[in-house]
Amino acid sequence: MHNININDTISAISTPIGTGAISIVRLSGKDAVAIANKLFSKDILKFKSHTIHYGKILDKNKNIIDSVMLSIMKGPNSYTGEDIIEINCHGGLEITKNVFEETLKNGARAAEPGEFTLRAFLNNKLDLAQAEAVQELISANSNAAIKFAKNNLEGLLSKEIKYFQKELSEVAAILEAWVDFPEEDLEFDSFENIQKKLSIIIEQMKKLSHTYYDGKVIFEGKSICIVGTPNVGKSSLMNSLLKKDRSIVTNIKGTTRDILEDNIKIKNLNYRLIDTAGIRNTSEIIEKEGIKRSKKAIEDSDIVILVLDSTKNLSKDDFELIDLLDPKKTIVTFNKIDLKKSDYKLSFPHIIEISAKENINIDELKDKIEFLSLNDINAFNEEIIITNKRHKSSLDNSINYLIKVLNNLLTNSAEFVTLDMRDALKELSSIIGTDVTEDILSSIFNNFCIGK
Ligand SMILES: Nc1nc2c(ncn2[C@@H]2O[C@H](COP(=O)(O)OP(=O)(O)OP(=O)(O)O)[C@@H](O)[C@H]2O)c(=O)[nH]1
Ligand SMILES: [Mg+2]
Known part of the structure; x- marks a missing residue:
């Protein structure tokens, strides 16, 4: 640049x-x-x-x-x-x-x-937020992502930021007058009003900032890992969900030795689907390393699909694995239901019987995945969400300055309020690009495609 x-x-x-x-x-x-x-x-x-x-x-x-x-x-x-x-x-x-x-x-x-x-x-x-939305729109890989990128490109986010700027500028003007002419005592009534107004704006900004987490999911998708003890049908399930032969399936225990990934779209969201090595106690070095990675995948994933073999009794390895899982983000599948009806009792909220090999209940499993992931996304009903890390951190910085202003007002220490207020406004300006350095511009536009 x-x-x-x-x-x-x-x-x-x-x-x-x-x-x-x-x-x-x-x-x-x-x-x-x-x-x-x-x-x-x-x-x-x-x-x-x-x-x-x-x-x-x-x-x-x-x-x-x-x-x-x-x-x-x-x-x-x-x-x-x-x-x-x-x-x-x-x-x-x-x-x-x-x-x-x-x-x-x-x-x-x-x-x-x-x-x-x-x-x-x-x-x-x-403006800068709109320019960034151009790239988001180009790389959007779901309809939900397109909707929000389009709204940002049309300037809805910028409008919201400008609204915050306008409200805060009014507060800033009163505060500057208060600091410059302390002898003209600010009436208590307006002092209280300023605090109230500031608190309301901070809440609105926090609400916007919080949409970032949903935005990240909408743009980047969620990760799902498939776990289970060896031979229960994890790789078969991976292939069945993807509708292609992605993972090697054999009747030999320990077929999958490493993490295998692919992308899948279910309804409105993208997911990174991860097949893992079967978890069991083993002394074999390669398998052990694979198992270590499987355990890490469990921790890192947004959703875990536990596969159990319904034709067999649950083993010690199964129970040890179950102990590692968080029921809230786990879907338990009793697989190979084409061979035998399962009669296990497990106290997990999301359980489904499937056959990975015969594609039984796979669509129902997808519904469950969708339910589990949409459950905690509130942003679908919003018009504006924060989709960009830079915007999120500027917004949060601005909020923190405003909280400092509010605290200083409450303790009547006027010295810093106007400076913090100016910094808060500066952070907001950087989102739409009225106050950005060349370095920031470089880092933003260098991520664009050539020709855009
Ligand atoms: N009948 C039946 N067989 C299945 C089903 N799912 C998997 N299998 C069989 O079970 C065996 C193991 O399947 P995989 O998908 O390789 O199992 P895995 O859990 O990935 O095994 P590892 O990678 O070794 O941990 C294969 O012979 C599959 O054909 C099913 O739903 N029904
Ligand atoms: Mg496998």
Whole structure:
């Protein structure tokens, strides 16, 4: 970021690198139109803004590189706020590269990751929270994630932050007057009102901050590990849930030696599904290490599926494993129900009989997983959630400053209140980007894809 010259005209392949029907090479900057004009078979200078045209991309010897559709969006009414040219070329890897390189040969510079969106931010087309939502929307992998990323992109989070800023600025103004003119004693009534108002805002901010935990689940999903003693059918269940042969299944105890992972979507959420090594007392070194990892997976996972073999009596190993589990986050499955009906009594709240091999009750198991994971997500009914660690920590910092202000007001120590108040406001500003350093901008936009 430090070395980026934002006066350059930039170019990037904005579609994924690979073979497809169409690829888009995008230019943005003051020379975008002039550069494209050198490559295109028609006179772009005559084109109206926001129009699209068929023509050829030519090299300097007038050889045809590709037949394309070219669109022109003049600033400031464009994504970046600058002149933008988009060239829709044929989606072959080489063709796209040739068109892109031709733009470089004619004076464009290859864009850095996220540089188009950075420019949109610098040209006030988006605030920082909205710019970050662009990347969230691109990487959203469930409809719930899309909803919240879209709301943030439309500025709902920014609006909420601005509301906090406005309310707090009013309080800050009164406090500054109070500190500057102490002789004009603040009336007790307004003093009490300030405290009340501050407490209400702090509560609202805390509520918003708390949505982060749900946001994390909605964007990143939950982890589920499948555990059990050897040969109970853990890997078979993994495959049945995934509807593919992911894990090796055999009738030999100790088949799975290490952790195996895959992703699965159930209704509106994504999960990381983890198959583990069967847990038993063993002296075998590799198996022991696998078991150690299984135990760690139990601790780290949001949900645990315990698999028991309903054709057998529960063993000492089963009971030792059961002792490790937290009933609230565990679903007990009695497997191999195609062979025998289970008649065990276990005092776990979530129990289901299944057959991993014959796919019996697997959809019902998915319902249980959904129930267990949605149980503690409150955010689905919200419109705005915090989805981003940076926003969460700025919001929390701001809250902490405000709590200090409140405490100092209660003990009537006025010295620090105005400073803390200013810091609280500064933290809020950093969320929407009115008060951020270049380093923060770099770290945000470096995580973007090239061409966005
Ligand atoms: N009849 C029947 N057999 C099953 C069922 N589920 C698994 N099996 C069989 O049980 C044996 C062990 O299955 P796996 O899925 O490998 O068991 P595991 O728990 O992963 O075993 P380890 O990796 O060794 O700990 C295989 O022969 C499976 O075909 C089921 O629902 N019904
Ligand atoms: Mg296995």
